[in-house]
Every structure is written in structure tokens, then in C-alpha cells.
Amino acid sequence: MMAKGGGTVGQGGLRSAARRHRQLFPAPIRVRARVKQRPLEQLSGESTRTLTGECLERRLTCRPEGSMRVGVVVLVIGASVGAAAPVAGAGVGSLVTPDPLTAPSPPLAGELRVVTAPAEALERISPLLFREAATRGGTLRVLVVLGEPVVGELATGAAEADEVRGRYLASLQHRFVANVAPLGVRALRGYSQLPVVLVEVPAERLVEMAGDPLVRAVQLDRPVHAHRAEGGALIRANQLLAQGGTGRGVGIAVLDSGIDASHPEFAASGKIQAWGNYTDSPGDGRSDDNGHGTACAGIAAGSTGGMAPQAHLWALKVLDAEGRGSDSQILAALNDVYAHRNDFGGVKVVSISIGGSNVWGGNCDADNPAYATAIQQLVSAGIVVFVSAGNAGCSNGVEAPACVSGAVAVGAVYDGNVGVQPGDGMIFVGGCIPEELGGCQDAATFADKIACYSNSGERLDILAPANCATTPQPGGYKTCFGGTSAACPYAAGVAAQILSLQGSATPSQIKNAMMTTGRALTDSRNGITRRRIDAVSAYQALAGGGGGGGSLPYTYWVPVGARLAGAGGAQYFTDLGCLNVGAAAASIEVWLHKDGSVVKGAASVPAGAQAIFRDILGQLGQSGKGTLAVHSTQPLKVTSRTYNKTPAGTFGQYYDGYTVSDGISAGQSVWLPMLTENADYRTNIAITNTGSSPAQVTVTLYGGAGGVLASYSVSLAPGETKQENQPFKNRAGQTNLGAGYAKVTVSAGSGIIATASVLDAKTSDPTTIPAKP
Structure with missing residues (x-):
């Protein structure tokens, strides 16, 4: 399928059975919706205590409650020498980074060590590529994924790690190209931030090339095409917008046919902050000779009708005027999104309404290792990637790159009754709904009806609105944009809304929130049930993650609450503050997680009021220390003060x-700076699990000069806090440390504070x- 002049649905386009006429799809819709607040679940059968707030009296009810195998083989290769490769993109807003193969191999500070795949050469070739080589022969255009260079110990800090990794990637790619040149392999390009090289290889030398010790996997470089909103009410995006979810400060990278920067929806200063063109078409990404990209960008972040109207955009042109591109062009754009992820206002969301011609029922990483590598690298950097499922009418799978495990695959539903689709005696046609078999047509359309052209399968993650939306196009507006091309930027725009309210939400948390909230819909073609996204519910799930219950959707965690004696005669207490700046009263429950049990109390905070609960553990009838969670019917500003009470006053x-989305998840790390352990000061380190599953954390202790002193592991149940007192003294024997620091790394779990x-x-x-991140 390809896009012409604005978008089509189905691999073969949209045709009239009588006239073989193509119809194009247009973009988004505006609406209003109300939220119904469920009543607060009452606690019963318990005694009550009186809570005295700073400005309010509280009554607090208390109760106790009890694919491809990636190996670990390390290949050691001598260091290479040469001139340093250029860095950074060209031009103020340009995202395009230099191809590392166009410059000499850079000098390295040490050996080039690469983690290789232990698989045999044949196992490194994707099944799809192997079939293609066997049937077609000749010269194949392929993407070669190399082993990741080992550079972790060569750099301190994220910026230096990126720079060092870039040099080692360049050297790795040069080494591979030199290794396989005698096989008749011709390098077409490298990637500055990915261990990937695009090459042409004779089919008869494919296995030999795959056997090179630097190679991890090989896949085809296939052609791709555009997938051709007014669904805002259906998914309650308008309501979240009214709550402040404007997308402000969040960047959305739209990989498509470019964005018409002259259109009023995008013309404001700073709206399009970065751009790049990865095709042979003229321009730099801020023009659109097809229209598809402008339509998608309008749904996600158009300034008047987009889901996240205050989000800024990155325009990455990977499709030409005919809506055609290639895997290697998309990878080049993903490479540069990663390279500049913290530049030009930053980027947290990627939207790709593009796909190929094959479908996969499940995870397709083995056939698409380059996509899998690139998307996982973005996800690990905190960037969520949405990809349209495709419009081929398949009920047994989705297209690539939507099928890659790290992506969020988006299918399409109607947002209301838009009449027969497509109208005028036309039909949708695609790979699974060919014209000779009658294609497909939705004779009746209504809100949440799954579109007959929308690809579906086990790998599908979520559903979002599509037809029939009004969205920008070069020179004006298109009145009926649709397809999974529209559904994808709807989801991306909602993610930007959520991130503008919950900035630390991780890709996995956003994906999980969208997949577990909203309306469950069953596809009659295959019996698969997926949820149509709901912006408000997804946000509430993130803001309230941790167990408050459906009627208490907002949850805030305080890592330490105390009422106990400390060292040197100290007596510690905790005061808890709850500020309600909203227009409705908040019913709250305060949960104390302590010693494997939970003690709960209930109270309320009127609209516009603040309650400070002095000695909150005492009011709960408890002593010792634990983790506090405040569950509320309304958003709150939750704070606390833990202090040492003395005759001379308090030291606090x-x-x-914190919300659960403020925490970090498996594979992520944070730093604790400015730690001291000597005769004048002592340090304690506390780790809190605000997530819903057990967590495993490693704490690494460093001296001021950067040397590792010791490390230790922490296992945490949901809601549990563990504090290590004087870890530098007790774990590392340091009693005169003036400037230490610690690194906290999560290996399992999420929501770790x-x-x-x-x-x-x-x-x-x-x-x-x-x-500090």
C-alpha cells in the first residue's frame, strides 16, 4: 500500500470495483465528554481516630491488614587508528547526522570489544531474508546488525558514554566493511548511533558474510509505504486537555512524508523544532510533497485540533511524493532521533504511520533485528514508539515495524457513525482483502467499531480512532483522513498529553496504562480483545498506580514516614501535607506500609484547601517507620517533613x-550525589518500591574520584521501603569519606524511588x- 496525495487504505489502495478509482484518507475530530466520578468506597467496622489538620479537623479510620539468542562471548579486536569522525547534525534544526563510513575510522582509547551472537551463521539470517535469497538470488540489499561494542567502563556520565559509544560504533562499522569487502560486499551507509550497516551482498555470499564474528543478525532492506481527528471525544483526550494535558514541553517525532511548516497549524515559532530528509526528494522535512505526514502531525499535535496542541514536533521525511520509502531510511531517521534525543527541546514520543507488505502474528524481532535494535535503544532512552498496524485487512498479524516487540502497535476503530465506509460504491482492498475477493466495506459505522481494513493479531497492542477526521494538508484541510495512519498519531498525541502531566512516565508504563484501561473491544474476525485507548483513564492509572483502587485513581508515595528514636537521642516524627488546588473536594486514604502489613486511614480535603496531618504515624496509632501512600479521588500536591524534635526545636x-511514574524501571539507573561519611556527617540510603510487583535493585557506592567502593542488592516487595544506614561505613569500610556518591540500578520491577x-x-x-537521572 502507498499514500498518494493524502493517504490510502490497504496495500493496493482504495478502489471502486466499477471504476478502479482511488480515494484518499484524511485526519482528527473535536468533541466534549464528561467524567463520572464513582463514589468513594467506605471503610466499615472499625474504630475512628480524630486527625487534627493545620486548617481542618479530620476523622481518620484505621485498620491493619495483614527469538535470537544473544550470547555473552566477547570478541577482542585490536584498536583502530584514524581521524576522528564528525559529530552533531548540520544546521540549527537539522537532525541529520553524518554517516560514519564517510569519514576515516576514529582513534580509540583502548581495545574494540564486541558482544557477539553465539549462533551459527545460518541462524543469524532472518527467515524472511533466507527465503528471499533462496528464491531470488542476485544481489541483495540487506541491513547487517553488528554486536554491541562494550564501552561501559570507558566513560562516566551519559554525555561522555554517548560520545565514546559513537566512536566505537564507527570503528566497528569500518572494521566489518573491511572484513567483508573481499566477498564482494558493498557498503551503502552506516549509522552513527546504531550497530547497523546497510550493504549489498551477492546472494551466494550471504551465509559467509553472516558468519563474520562481528555480525549478530541480518535482515532484508524492504520497501515501505504510508498507511493511509475528531476522535478526541471518544478517547477523552479533550477532557485530559482541560486538566492540563496540553503536551507542553513534550517532543513528538513524526516519521513520514514531512510536515508543511507553512500551514497555520504548524507555523508558530518553535512548533517544528527539528527536521531531516532521508529521501531523494527535495527539501529538509519542513515541506510535504505527499500530504500524509502533515495529516498525521495535525492529529498528534496540530495547534488548534491536535491531541497535544502545545507539543513541539520533529519533521523527519522518510517517504517520497508517492508515499514510498525503505527500512534503511526509517532506520536512519530513528538513528538521528536517538542521536539528538536531548536537543531541540527533546523528544519523548515517536509516531510512525508506515509499514511494509508482510504481516506477523507475534513478535517479529527475528525477521527485523535492525528495527528491534533501534526501537529498543529508543525505549531504553525513555522514548515511546507508536507504529500503525497496517491497513491490509489481515486478521492474523500486523506489519513491520509495528510487530517489533519494543513498539506500540496501533489498530483502528471508528469514532462514530460516519456512514458507509468507503462510500460511493467503493471497497477497501489490501493484502488480505484483495479486490478479486471483493475487498471489504463497513456498511454500518459507529463508535468503537473495529474497521474492517485494520490489521489485527496477537501482536496488536491498542486501538485508537481513525475515520473520519478533519486534519491539515498542504494548502488547507482534508475532511476525511483515516486508516491506522490516523490511529497511530492519536495514540502518540495522547502519550504526549500524559507526559506533559507525568513527565517521568516510562515507555513501558505508558504502554501498560493504555493497554489496561479504556474500553475492551473484541474483533469478530479473530476473537482477539484489545482496549481502545482512553486518555483520562490511562493518565489516572499512571498517576494513581500502586493500589488505591478504581474510586481513588490518584496515588502519591512518600518514601519515609517515621515516629521513632534515632541515634544520639533523636526523636523523629513525620508531618504529611495534602494540598487540593482543584475545584472538587478530595476524599483520601492514607496507607502506611510497614513490616509487611498496611494500616489505613480515611479523610477528606475540601476544594482549594490544605490539610497538614501532624505526626501522621501517631494519628494512625503506629510507631517505627514505613512508606506512606496517599490515595485520592482528586489530584493533590502531597509533601512531607520528617524531623528530629528536641527541647531546642526541630531539625527536619x-x-x-511521588507518583509511580516518577520512579525508574528495569534497565534504568539514577544517581545519588553529595554523600558524606565521616566524623561530622553520616549517610543513609532508602529505596522504595511504588510498583505493583516485586523489585530487585543494585546500589553501587563510589568514592569522590569515581572508584567503585562496594555494591549491594536490595529486594523489595510492592509498597516496601528499605533503608541502609551508613552504607559507606558498613559496606565499604569508609569512615572518612568527604565526597561519595551512589548509583541505583533496577534489574526487576518498576516505580522505584x-x-x-x-x-x-x-x-x-x-x-x-x-x-538525579
């Missing part, structure tokens, strides 16, 4: 109220050290 520290306290040894006056 501030602990913020790390904090440290540095206490004055004489007064026990504590200072909170929040984690």
Missing part, C-alpha cells in the same frame, strides 16, 4: 510525594538528597 528534612539523607552527627539534622 523534606520528602516529596531512591533517596538519601545526610545527617549532622552532632545534631542529627538531616538533609534530603533526591535522586
Whole structure:
């Protein structure tokens, strides 16, 4: 399928059975919706305690409650020497990074070490490529995924790690090209941020090339095409917009046919902050000779009708005027999104309404290792990637790259009654709904009806609105844009809305929130049930993740609550603050997670009021320390102060109220700086699990010069906090450390919050050290 002049549905386009006439699809829709607040579930059968707030009296009810195998073989190769490769993109807003193969191999500080795949050469070739080579022969255009260079110990800090990794990737690609040149392999391009090289290889030398020790996997470079909103009400995006989910500060990278920067929806200064052109078409990405990209961008972030109207855009042109492109062009754009992820206002969302011709029922990483590598690299950097499922009418799978495990695959539903689709005696046609078999037509359309052209299968993640939307096109507006091309930017725009309210939400958390909220819909073609996204519910699931229950969707975690004696005669207490700046009263429950059990209390905070619960553990009838969770019917500003009470007054520290999306997940790390352990100060490190599953964390302790002193592991149940007192002394034997720091890495779980306290040894006056990403 390809896009012409604005978008088509189905691999063969949209045709009239009588006239073989093509119809193009247009973009988004505006609506209003109301939220019904469920009543607060009452606690029963328990005694009550009176809570005295700073400005309000509270009554608090309390109760206790009990694919391809990636190996570990390391290949050691001598260091290469040459001139340094150029870095950074060309031009102020240009995303395009230089091809590392166009410059000499850069000098390296040490050996080039590469983690290789232990598989035999044949196992490194994707099944699809192997079939193609066997049937077609000749010269094949393929993407070669190389082993990741091992550079972790060569750099400190993210910026230096990127720079070092870039040099080693360039050297790795040069080495591979030199290795396989005698086989008649011709390198077409390298990638500055990916261990990938695009080459042409004689079919008879494919296996030999795949056997090179630097190679991890090989896939075809296939042609791709565009997948050709007013669904905002259906998915309650308008309502989340009214709650402040404007997308402000969030970047969306649209990989498509470019964006018409002269259109009023995108003409404001700073709306399109970065661009790149990866095709042979003229322009730099800020023009659109097809129209498909402009339509998609309008749904995601058009300034008047987009889901996230205040989000900024990156325009990456990977499709030409006919809506055609290739895997290698998309990979080049993904490479540059990663390279500049923190530039030009930053980017947190990628939208790709593009696909190929094959479908996969499940995970397709083995056939698409280059996509799998690139998308996982973006996800690990905190960027969520949405891809349209495709419009071939298949019920047994979705297209690539939607089928890659790291992507969020988006299918299409109607947002209301838009009449017969397509109208005028026409039919949808595609790979699974060919014209000779009658294609498909939706004779009746209504909200949440799954479109007959929308690809579906086990790999499909979510559903979003499509037909029939009004969206920008070069020179004006298109009145009926649709297809999974429209559904994808709807989801991307909602993600930007959520991120503007919950900036630390991870890709996996956003994906999970969308997949577990919204309306469940069953596809009659295959019996598969997926959820149509709901912006408000997804946001509430993130903001309230941790167990407050459906009627208490907002949850805030305070890592430490205390009422106990400390070192040197200190007596610690915690005050809890709840500020309700909204227009409705908030019913709340305060949960204390302590010693494997939960103690709960209930209260309320009127609209526009603040309640400060002094000595909150005392009001709950508890002593010791634990983790506090505030579950609420309305958004709150939750804060706390834990302090040492003395006859001379108090010495205290501030602990913020965190949501689960503020925490980090498996594969992520944060840093705790400015830690001291000597005769004047002592340090404690606390790790909190705000997630719903057990967590495993490693804490690594460093001296001021960067040397590793010790490390230890922490296992946490959901809702549990574990504090290590004086870890530098007890774990590393350090009693005169003036400037230490710690790295906290999560290997399992999500929603992990790390904090440290540095206490004055004489007064026990504590200072909170929040984690830094």
C-alpha cells in the first residue's frame, strides 16, 4: 500500500470495483465528554481516630491488614587508528547526522570489544531474508546488525558514554566493511548511533558474510509505504486537555512524508523544532510533497485540533511524493532521533504511520533485528514508539515495524457513525482483502467499531480512532483522513498529553496504562480483545498506580514516614501535607506500609484547601517507620517533613510525594550525589518500591574520584521501603569519606524511588538528597 496525495487504505489502495478509482484518507475530530466520578468506597467496622489538620479537623479510620539468542562471548579486536569522525547534525534544526563510513575510522582509547551472537551463521539470517535469497538470488540489499561494542567502563556520565559509544560504533562499522569487502560486499551507509550497516551482498555470499564474528543478525532492506481527528471525544483526550494535558514541553517525532511548516497549524515559532530528509526528494522535512505526514502531525499535535496542541514536533521525511520509502531510511531517521534525543527541546514520543507488505502474528524481532535494535535503544532512552498496524485487512498479524516487540502497535476503530465506509460504491482492498475477493466495506459505522481494513493479531497492542477526521494538508484541510495512519498519531498525541502531566512516565508504563484501561473491544474476525485507548483513564492509572483502587485513581508515595528514636537521642516524627488546588473536594486514604502489613486511614480535603496531618504515624496509632501512600479521588500536591524534635526545636528534612511514574524501571539507573561519611556527617540510603510487583535493585557506592567502593542488592516487595544506614561505613569500610556518591540500578520491577539523607552527627539534622537521572 502507498499514500498518494493524502493517504490510502490497504496495500493496493482504495478502489471502486466499477471504476478502479482511488480515494484518499484524511485526519482528527473535536468533541466534549464528561467524567463520572464513582463514589468513594467506605471503610466499615472499625474504630475512628480524630486527625487534627493545620486548617481542618479530620476523622481518620484505621485498620491493619495483614527469538535470537544473544550470547555473552566477547570478541577482542585490536584498536583502530584514524581521524576522528564528525559529530552533531548540520544546521540549527537539522537532525541529520553524518554517516560514519564517510569519514576515516576514529582513534580509540583502548581495545574494540564486541558482544557477539553465539549462533551459527545460518541462524543469524532472518527467515524472511533466507527465503528471499533462496528464491531470488542476485544481489541483495540487506541491513547487517553488528554486536554491541562494550564501552561501559570507558566513560562516566551519559554525555561522555554517548560520545565514546559513537566512536566505537564507527570503528566497528569500518572494521566489518573491511572484513567483508573481499566477498564482494558493498557498503551503502552506516549509522552513527546504531550497530547497523546497510550493504549489498551477492546472494551466494550471504551465509559467509553472516558468519563474520562481528555480525549478530541480518535482515532484508524492504520497501515501505504510508498507511493511509475528531476522535478526541471518544478517547477523552479533550477532557485530559482541560486538566492540563496540553503536551507542553513534550517532543513528538513524526516519521513520514514531512510536515508543511507553512500551514497555520504548524507555523508558530518553535512548533517544528527539528527536521531531516532521508529521501531523494527535495527539501529538509519542513515541506510535504505527499500530504500524509502533515495529516498525521495535525492529529498528534496540530495547534488548534491536535491531541497535544502545545507539543513541539520533529519533521523527519522518510517517504517520497508517492508515499514510498525503505527500512534503511526509517532506520536512519530513528538513528538521528536517538542521536539528538536531548536537543531541540527533546523528544519523548515517536509516531510512525508506515509499514511494509508482510504481516506477523507475534513478535517479529527475528525477521527485523535492525528495527528491534533501534526501537529498543529508543525505549531504553525513555522514548515511546507508536507504529500503525497496517491497513491490509489481515486478521492474523500486523506489519513491520509495528510487530517489533519494543513498539506500540496501533489498530483502528471508528469514532462514530460516519456512514458507509468507503462510500460511493467503493471497497477497501489490501493484502488480505484483495479486490478479486471483493475487498471489504463497513456498511454500518459507529463508535468503537473495529474497521474492517485494520490489521489485527496477537501482536496488536491498542486501538485508537481513525475515520473520519478533519486534519491539515498542504494548502488547507482534508475532511476525511483515516486508516491506522490516523490511529497511530492519536495514540502518540495522547502519550504526549500524559507526559506533559507525568513527565517521568516510562515507555513501558505508558504502554501498560493504555493497554489496561479504556474500553475492551473484541474483533469478530479473530476473537482477539484489545482496549481502545482512553486518555483520562490511562493518565489516572499512571498517576494513581500502586493500589488505591478504581474510586481513588490518584496515588502519591512518600518514601519515609517515621515516629521513632534515632541515634544520639533523636526523636523523629513525620508531618504529611495534602494540598487540593482543584475545584472538587478530595476524599483520601492514607496507607502506611510497614513490616509487611498496611494500616489505613480515611479523610477528606475540601476544594482549594490544605490539610497538614501532624505526626501522621501517631494519628494512625503506629510507631517505627514505613512508606506512606496517599490515595485520592482528586489530584493533590502531597509533601512531607520528617524531623528530629528536641527541647531546642526541630531539625527536619523534606520528602516529596511521588507518583509511580516518577520512579525508574528495569534497565534504568539514577544517581545519588553529595554523600558524606565521616566524623561530622553520616549517610543513609532508602529505596522504595511504588510498583505493583516485586523489585530487585543494585546500589553501587563510589568514592569522590569515581572508584567503585562496594555494591549491594536490595529486594523489595510492592509498597516496601528499605533503608541502609551508613552504607559507606558498613559496606565499604569508609569512615572518612568527604565526597561519595551512589548509583541505583533496577534489574526487576518498576516505580522505584531512591533517596538519601545526610545527617549532622552532632545534631542529627538531616538533609534530603533526591535522586538525579
